[in-house]
Amino acid sequence: MALDQSFVGRSYPPSAPYEVGREKIREFAEAVGDANPAYVDPEAAEALGHPDVIAPPTFVFSITYKAAAVVIEDPQLGLDYSRVVHGDQKFAYRRPVRAGDRLTVTSTIEAVKSMAGNDILDIRGEVHDEAGEHVVTAWTKLVARAAEEA
Amino acid sequence: MTAKIAYDDVEVGTELPAGTFPVTRAALVRYAGASGDFNPIHWNEKFAKEVGLPDVIAHGMFTMAEAIRVVTDWTGDPAAVVEYGVRFTKPVVVPNDDEGAVIEVSGKVAAKLDDRTVRVDLLATSGGQKVLGMSRAVVRLD
Numbered sequence: 001m002a003l004d005q006s007f008v009g010r011s012y013p014p015s016a017p018y019e020v021g022r023e024k025i026r027e028f029a030e031a032v033g034d035a036n037p038a039y040v041d042p043e044a045a046e047a048l049g050h051p052d053v054i055a056p057p058t059f060v061f062s063i064t065y066k067a068a069a070v071v072i073e074d075p076q077l078g079l080d081y082s083r084v085v086h087g088d089q090k091f092a093y094r095r096p097v098r099a100g101d102r103l104t105v106t107s108t109i110e111a112v113k114s115m116a117g118n119d120i121l122d123i124r125g126e127v128h129d130e131a132g133e134h135v136v137t138a139w140t141k142l143v144a145r146a147a148e149e150a
Numbered sequence: 151m152t153a154k155i156a157y158d159d160v161e162v163g164t165e166l167p168a169g170t171f172p173v174t175r176a177a178l179v180r181y182a183g184a185s186g187d188f189n190p191i192h193w194n195e196k197f198a199k200e201v202g203l204p205d206v207i208a209h210g211m212f213t214m215a216e217a218i219r220v221v222t223d224w225t226g227d228p229a230a231v232v233e234y235g236v237r238f239t240k241p242v243v244v245p246n247d248d249e250g251a252v253i254e255v256s257g258k259v260a261a262k263l264d265d266r267t268v269r270v271d272l273l274a275t276s277g278g279q280k281v282l283g284m285s286r287a288v289v290r291l292d
Contacts, residue, residue, distance in 0.1 A: 018257070024184075027183075027184045028184045028185065029181070030180070030184070031177070031180040031181045031184035031185070032181065032184075032212065032215040032216060032219075033171065033172075033177070033216075034215075034219055034222075035221070036222060036228060038227065038228055038229075039228075047152075048226070048227045048229065049152055049227075050222050050229065054228060054229060056215060056218075056222070056228060057215075057218050057222070057228060057231050057234050058214050058215040058218065058234075060213055061185070062184075062185045062187070063212050064187065065186075065187070085238075086210045086211075086238055087238060088235065088236065088238065088284070089210070089214060089235065089236055089238070090213070090234070090235030090236075091233065091235065092232065092233045093229075093231060093232050093233070093234075094290050095229065096228060096229040124241045139235070143219065147232045
């Protein structure tokens with residue numbers, strides 16, 4: 001069944017703060033095989049003008065995706081998560097995520113569409129630091145494939 | 151932000167050094183742990199096949215993370231990336247052998263924009279097939 005259009009524009013309360021740790025950034029950088037010293041060496045990061053090690057560009061998805069659960073699991077929305085695939089992903093960065101950040105995410109449903117029985121959901125996650133400054137915006141397109149008719 | 155590439159030194163059509171990124175089952179398990187995405191389609195062959203996939207597939211976000219390395223290796227400072235977006239067009243299938251799969255990424259400057267930024271268009275393929283569509287980054291240069 002098509003998702004309810006009235007959910008477009010709905011925002012959810014901000015997620016609990018996520019504290020970005022140096023070792024978590026290191027773990028992520030190693031997992032993607034990226035040896036850029038800005039991810040692991042505070043002095044190398046400082047030489048580039050950063051106050052501490054920074055995270056790879058896609059690191060923040062682990063935080064925004066968890067925060068998007070508030071939308072995905074909204075029983076009123078009724079998304080069939082077992083049929084969901086990730087369609088598109090985009091980020092716009094004000095500054096890089098860095099160690100020591102305490103980040104909250106506010107998720108908003110930007111668009112709801114139905115195409116050929118597929119439900120398409122665009123979620124925007126606005127990421128802010130502890131001082132309330134904007135850090136990055138993440139746009140996630142989820143596609144719930146049409147269920148086979150019994 | 152201290153990119154090692156100067157805006158004035160690049161032109162539309164400038165090619166970035168290409169990258170070749172291997173992806174094995176072990177890499178996917180590590181990525182699952184590091185990212186917190188434990189969806190079994192990325193590590194459990196039986197489950198992946200039951201939901202209609204040919205085999206275990208790489209996380210789209212893993213592929214996205216590899217593709218941007220062509221840009222961050224080029225600029226030196228990853229903070230030079232001010233925008234980055236992709237479409238997940240085809241999954242990277244990762245067989246359970248010593249080889250796994252390989253993601254090949256090339257990029258070129260597609261446009262020079264205002265504010266000393268350029269748009270880089272990326273091409274990511276695996277096994278000769280395009281795996282990311284509309285893969286673009288806006289990059290601020292010195």
